[in-house]
Amino acid sequence: MPKGDPKKPKGKMSAYAYFVQTFRKEHKKKNPKVPVNFAEFSKKCSERWKTLSGKEKSKFDEMAKADKVRYDREMKDYGPGKRGKKDPDAPKRPPSGFLMFCSEFRPKIKSTHPGISIGEVAKNLGEMWKNLSDREKQPYITKAAKLKEKYKKDVADYKSKRKFGGTKGPAKDAGEMVEEDDEKEEEEEEEEEDE
Numbered sequence: 351m352p353k354g355d356p357k358k359p360k361g362k363m364s365a366y367a368y369f370v371q372t373f374r375k376e377h378k379k380k381n382p383k384v385p386v387n388f389a390e391f392s393k394k395c396s397e398r399w400k401t402l403s404g405k406e407k408s409k410f411d412e413m414a415k416a417d418k419v420r421y422d423r424e425m426k427d428y429g430p431g432k433r434g435k436k437d438p439d440a441p442k443r444p445p446s447g448f449l450m451f452c453s454e455f456r457p458k459i460k461s462t463h464p465g466i467s468i469g470e471v472a473k474n475l476g477e478m479w480k481n482l483s484d485r486e487k488q489p490y491i492t493k494a495a496k497l498k499e500k501y502k503k504d505v506a507d508y509k510s511k512r513k514f515g516g517t518k519g520p521a522k523d524a525g526e527m528v529e530e531d532d533e534k535e536e537e538e539e540e541e542e543e544d545e
Contacts, residue, residue: 359421359428369395444497448490459471459475
């Protein structure tokens, strides 16, 4: 699954990134048929960048400043900032069976391996979940399914209250926001379970 929002503005480039881009174009022009070895090319770029004078670097600084202006302007108009605030009264999406398993075993892993990184904890949890039999996973999956059913009812109640003016909230239809949040969270959970 692709990550991120395709409508999000392209990130701003640094002066060094503009330099590398320019250096690469020069390299391709001089050697159109020679494939670029990325490691060697990166090393050459770095060495050349260090030898540039302040005056030579200033043109790349100007390019980066102009790109920052573009980026800031585009980010101002970008959607998520205009999406509206999430209604604090909206029902909270329940965790998946995998996340319930993680919340139970995360403290145990941390206590047996003090100082372990967050990434290592997540990796261990993923491995543990993968090694469970379907029968061992079932209690977590069943509990998650029950919570999901309750959540669906809560969302339906919430939407009906919103339609009839029962709660105050953001300008955007709350039902749409709950559905968007659900889709985003489901994608994130699928990615976590696949790791």
